[in-house]
Amino acid sequence: MKLRIALVSALLAGTALAGPGAQSAAPTLMQTATTGTLGTWNYAVQFGEGTPDHGVGKGFCSDVVTDNVADDYPADPNPYCSEYTDMRPGKRELKGLVFVASSSADTMVYVDTWVTRPHVERLQIKYSGGSKRILKKQTSSSVLSLYGDRGRYWFRVYDAADPNRTKSIVGQDKQCEKVRGKRRCRWVTVATERS
Numbered sequence: 001m002k003l004r005i006a007l008v009s010a011l012l013a014g015t016a017l018a019g020p021g022a023q024s025a026a027p028t029l030m031q032t033a034t035t036g037t038l039g040t041w042n043y044a045v046q047f048g049e050g051t052p053d054h055g056v057g058k059g060f061c062s063d064v065v066t067d068n069v070a071d072d073y074p075a076d077p078n079p080y081c082s083e084y085t086d087m088r089p090g091k092r093e094l095k096g097l098v099f100v101a102s103s104s105a106d107t108m109v110y111v112d113t114w115v116t117r118p119h120v121e122r123l124q125i126k127y128s129g130g131s132k133r134i135l136k137k138q139t140s141s142s143v144l145s146l147y148g149d150r151g152r153y154w155f156r157v158y159d160a161a162d163p164n165r166t167k168s169i170v171g172q173d174k175q176c177e178k179v180r181g182k183r184r185c186r187w188v189t190v191a192t193e194r195s
Contacts, residue, residue, distance in 0.1 A: 027061035
């Protein structure tokens, strides 16, 4: 039996955005930022403009639309809209979200999402419980424009069986210079999470 959860659970470095049963005004426009497959699940991560839950000002609307190919239940969009200012990254800032998407009785799909300024070239993610790290390149991200502000959206999709949990994350740019006639490059941190 399919259980529909599809809610934004929390800002990784801030205040919770929504809880079970939270209701929100409908978004005016949703943009698909990434799609993919995890096990028997197809997913689409979407963001858009709208009205926040309290009905005043600009809204940051988000949703993870999922469909299990193993059953006959149709995809069920369920967007949630928070205040847009909560997700606008500063000059050297990286914003994070955690989504809990649709699940069956034995499967839970999670989507970690980070938002940076468009120029950020890669993310470096370190996991808890060890030295393992992964790098996310620009080719695995999407640039979206909300209210005229452009942001780069990065993603990690995983299930409950994945033992790796994010410990720290930074955004980096490659900086190069000539030293004694030779071009030397290094990765420099240009965006970090802030509480």
